[in-house]
Amino acid sequence: MAANRIFIVEDDHGISDTVALNLRYVGYEVTAFDDGSAAAASLEADHSYDLALLDIMLPGIDGFELFSYMEKYCIPVIYITAKADSASEIKGLRDGAEDYIVKPFEVITLLVRIEKVLARTGKLNRYLNVHGITIDMTNHIVTKDDVLIDLSPLEFDVLSLLARNLNRTVSRERILSEVWGPDYFGGTHTVDVRIASIRKKLGLFDLIKTIPKIGYRLEERVK
Amino acid sequence: MRLGKKMALVCTSVLITVVTTCCILFALQTKESMLNLAEEYAKQKQANLQKSFSEMMNYYSLKNDSDELNFSLAYYCFSRFSDDEAVLIRDSGVVYSKLEINPQRFYVQNKDKQFINHERIDGNPLILIGDQISINDSNYEIYIVQNISWVYDNIRENLSYIIPISVSSIILGLIIIILYIRGALTPLENLRVVAKRITLGDFSERANIITTDEIGQLASDFNTMAAHIEQKVAELTDIAMRQRLFIGGVVHEFKTPLATMLLHADALENICLNNAEREKSLECITNQCIWLEKLRRKLLSLIVVQDEIKKRPVKIATLFQRVSDSIEKSLEQKGILLKILCDTDTVIDVDVDLVHSLLLNLIDNASNVTPPGKSIELKSENNMIEVRDYGCGIPPYEIERIMEPFYVIDKSRSKINGGSGIGLALVKSIAIAHSASIKIESVVGEGTTVKIDLGR
Numbered sequence: 001m002a003a004n005r006i007f008i009v010e011d012d013h014g015i016s017d018t019v020a021l022n023l024r025y026v027g028y029e030v031t032a033f034d035d036g037s038a039a040a041a042s043l044e045a046d047h048s049y050d051l052a053l054l055d056i057m058l059p060g061i062d063g064f065e066l067f068s069y070m071e072k073y074c075i076p077v078i079y080i081t082a083k084a085d086s087a088s089e090i091k092g093l094r095d096g097a098e099d100y101i102v103k104p105f106e107v108i109t110l111l112v113r114i115e116k117v118l119a120r121t122g123k124l125n126r127y128l129n130v131h132g133i134t135i136d137m138t139n140h141i142v143t144k145d146d147v148l149i150d151l152s153p154l155e156f157d158v159l160s161l162l163a164r165n166l167n168r169t170v171s172r173e174r175i176l177s178e179v180w181g182p183d184y185f186g187g188t189h190t191v192d193v194r195i196a197s198i199r200k201k202l203g204l205f206d207l208i209k210t211i212p213k214i215g216y217r218l219e220e221r222v223k
Numbered sequence: 224m225r226l227g228k229k230m231a232l233v234c235t236s237v238l239i240t241v242v243t244t245c246c247i248l249f250a251l252q253t254k255e256s257m258l259n260l261a262e263e264y265a266k267q268k269q270a271n272l273q274k275s276f277s278e279m280m281n282y283y284s285l286k287n288d289s290d291e292l293n294f295s296l297a298y299y300c301f302s303r304f305s306d307d308e309a310v311l312i313r314d315s316g317v318v319y320s321k322l323e324i325n326p327q328r329f330y331v332q333n334k335d336k337q338f339i340n341h342e343r344i345d346g347n348p349l350i351l352i353g354d355q356i357s358i359n360d361s362n363y364e365i366y367i368v369q370n371i372s373w374v375y376d377n378i379r380e381n382l383s384y385i386i387p388i389s390v391s392s393i394i395l396g397l398i399i400i401i402l403y404i405r406g407a408l409t410p411l412e413n414l415r416v417v418a419k420r421i422t423l424g425d426f427s428e429r430a431n432i433i434t435t436d437e438i439g440q441l442a443s444d445f446n447t448m449a450a451h452i453e454q455k456v457a458e459l460t461d462i463a464m465r466q467r468l469f470i471g472g473v474v475h476e477f478k479t480p481l482a483t484m485l486l487h488a489d490a491l492e493n494i495c496l497n498n499a500e501r502e503k504s505l506e507c508i509t510n511q512c513i514w515l516e517k518l519r520r521k522l523l524s525l526i527v528v529q530d531e532i533k534k535r536p537v538k539i540a541t542l543f544q545r546v547s548d549s550i551e552k553s554l555e556q557k558g559i560l561l562k563i564l565c566d567t568d569t570v571i572d573v574d575v576d577l578v579h580s581l582l583l584n585l586i587d588n589a590s591n592v593t594p595p596g597k598s599i600e601l602k603s604e605n606n607m608i609e610v611r612d613y614g615c616g617i618p619p620y621e622i623e624r625i626m627e628p629f630y631v632i633d634k635s636r637s638k639i640n641g642g643s644g645i646g647l648a649l650v651k652s653i654a655i656a657h658s659a660s661i662k663i664e665s666v667v668g669e670g671t672t673v674k675i676d677l678g679r
Binding site: 014015017018019021022082084104105106107108167168209217219 | 479511
């Protein structure tokens with residue numbers, strides 16, 4: 001099962017490089033351009049992207065113009081821009097963009113928004129593959145080397161959260177609030193218990209790393 | 224109380240006082256002259272009567288006539304000339320009188336003199352003229368008693384038409400005064416309305432007053448003032464607008480480096496990066512910090528320029544040497560040569576630090592477009608300083624805008640060279656602070672010349 005492909009057009013290399021880096025680590029496949037015209041031209045040859053992150057102020061063709069190309073190939077768009085005025089935001093969203101993020105932004109919000117857009121447009125990978133473990137997101141089934149592994153619903157949610165944030169540290173607080181819900185009033189100890197049981201059932205003792213005082217990280221070397 | 228009412232009141236009271244005084248004076252004068260006339264007439268009459276009577280008596284009377292005869296003779300002679308107003312008294316006895324009152328009450332106390340007396344008897348004004356003569360040892364007193372009520376009748380009659388005339392002239396005067404005051408004050412009222420509108424923010428409002436008097440002058444001065452205010456408000460609005468754009472620009476410029484740093488910091492914190500990636504992230508954060516620091520310094524100098532400049536005379540050659548010293552190294556690294564052409568003796572009066580910074584900015588800009596191996600020229604001629612490059616040139620439609628803060632022609636390219644878009648805005652501010660003019664001449668593909676004319 002191929003990873004989701006993301007198309008980035010951003011003229012500031014500092015930003016596009018880090019965004020690409022972050023996305024690659026989490027498991028997306030990324031193609032980046034720093035020029036609107038070149039990006040538009042490249043779409044002729046290859047347009048099988050699941051999502052586009054577009055800056056608005058670009059050399060050559062600007063972000064709003066690029067949108068029509070994306071529309072043509074049915075690629076959902078998230079704008080990432082320094083233009084904070086509501087007129088641009090309204091124009092972007094009215095035209096049909098899925099989201100509008102103003103710089104500076106945090107990576108975690110970007111990741112969540114990307115995930116939501118992919119889920120909404122039905123392009124999110126149904127299967128996550130890590131170390132020979134396949135997570136079927138729709139049927140809530142986990143297999144390791146084609147053997148079905150029996151996980152409780154909480155364990156499944158924790159595992160999928162870690163898998164969706166591959167190579168990223170996920171704090172205990174975030175795990176609690178996303179899996180147990182914001183109304184849960186217990187200690188974070190219950191997270192540690194679930195992680196221990198996941199490690200045991202899947203044999204991921206080294207690969208789910210404990211990050212001292214913060215949380216856990218499911219690691220996989222980027223190819 | 225309103226000014227118009229006050230003026231009307233004062234004018235009215237003055238008018239009434241003047242007219243009344245005139246009437247009274249006129250009446251008194253008339254009375255005086257008429258009384259004199261009546262007196263003169265009575266005197267004349269008395270003198271004639273006395274003369275005729277004494278001549279006739281002297282002619283007819285004899286020394287030894289009896290008393291009765293003399294009395295009858297006197298009566299006869301007197302009645303020949305007299306009328307109702309005459310009275311004759313002989314030795315304290317009334318000889319002749321047609322008066323209804325006893326004439327003895329007019330007896331004169333001082334018998335030596337002719338006398339004139341005004342009396343009022345039974346409500347009638349009378350004039351009394353008398354004299355005495357002696358004929359044949361008898362003392363005769365001859366009086367004229369004249370009723371002068373006609374004098375008063377005459378005055379009364381005069382007043383009866385003078386009063387209506389005065390009253391109507393006062394009323395006419397009042398109407399003229401009120402109309403005039405209203406006419407004079409209407410422009411003031413208009414001015415007040417206009418001032419009120421201007422206060423409410425309509426600065427284009429002007430008073431439409433065409434009189435040439437003081438109010439007209441006030442109105443024209445007022446209009447001049449309003450025009451100045453309108454101009455100043457427009458200037459201030461413009462400045463405020465530009466400052467807002469400027470601050471917006473500053474905020475915008477800070478966004479991208481901040482976003483980049485945030486992303487890298489997040490990656491360093493949360494992702495198990497390999498060594499090369501970690502180093503790259505750290506380097507990226509450092510570079511962004513350096514760039515922000517550069518931007519901060521330029522913004523600061525832009526603000527400082529707007530405060531005060533300290534001019535002192537300096538040789539252009541010295542200034543150019545200083546500029547060359549500070550930028551030579553970085554130009555050498557880019558393989559660019561700086562050619563300096565100037566007179567050794569020309570002295571200019573400038574803020575050395577600011578002009579130094581101005582030239583550095585211009586040369587820095589030039590170096591960003593100059594390919595390695597080519598040169599940049601720094602020239603001076605009299606008070607004109609010139610920076611010339613042989614780079615790509617600036618399209619004509621861009622020249623107008625490049626002085627605006629944060630304006631960069633080729634955004635992505637500029638970033639690579641570390642351009643912030645502040646440099647030329649700073650150059651412009653420094654030039655303005657020195658009252659110098661900037662001229663940019665550029666041909667695309669051939670290069671750009673920036674001329675700073677320090678004037679004088």
